[in-house]
Amino acid sequence: MKNAVEVNKDKLDNPEVKLKNGLEVLHLYDIHIETRSLYLVGEINDMSFRQTLKNLHYLDSLNNDPINFHICSEGGLLDYAYSLYDHMQSINSPTNTIGSGFICSAAVILLICGTNKRMATETSSVMLHPAESQVSGNVEHMEANKNMLSLSEEVRYNLFAKHTRWPAAKWKKKEREKREIWFSPKEMLSMGMIDEIVKNVPVRKKRNVR
Secondary structure, three states: OOOEEEEOOOOOOOOEEEEOOOOOEEEOOOEEOOOOEEEEEOOEOHHHHHHHHHHHHHHHHHOOOOEEEEEEEOOEOHHHHHHHHHHHHHOOOOEEEEEEEEEEOHHHHHHHOOOOOEEEEOOOEEEEOOOOOOOOOOHHHHHHHHHHHHHHHHHHHHHHHHHOOOOHHHHHHHHHHHOOEEEOHHHHHHHOOOOEEEOOOOOOOOOOOO
C-alpha cells in the first residue's frame, strides 16, 4: 500500500488505486478520501469485511490523521468483526467511530472499539443478543460448534468489559435474561459504549466544481 498511487482522483467515492509496478489495480468503495471516511452499511459478510479492511489500511497508508468510520449495520459474522477490531487497534491512525441508524450485534463491537472518539447520532439505537449459529451435521460437529460458540461469546463479553463500564459477567447476565437488548444513545453514553452524542453525522467538505 505504501507504494500506491491514485488514479481517477475526481471519483473520490469509488477511487481506483494503481500500484506503481502497474501490475495491480485496487478498487475502493464506501470510502471518501478527502474526509478520511469509510462506511460500513449493511451486513458484516465476506464482501464488506474485505472492503472495509482495504479501506482502513489504504487511509492509514496515506497519513496518520484520524479515520472516520461510519457504521450502520445489522451485524453479521463475529469472526470478521473480531478481525476488524484487531486491525483498528494495530494501525497507526486513530479511529473515530460514528454510529447512525441501527448498530446491531457484531457491529456494536466496531462502534465501541474506536481508538479516538466513539460517537452516535441522536436517532441511533444499538441492539445486542447472544451469539447464534446455524451449523448442522452430526452430534460431534454440533457439540464442537457449541464449544466454539461459547469461547467466542467469552471473547465478546471481555471486549465489552474492556471498552465499557460494565464487567463481562454483567453483560453475560443481561443477555441471558432478555435475549435481545436495545440501548438508546443516552444509555450508550452512560454505560461508556460511546463518548459523545452528535446531532448530525459529520458531512463532507464541499468541492469546487469547475
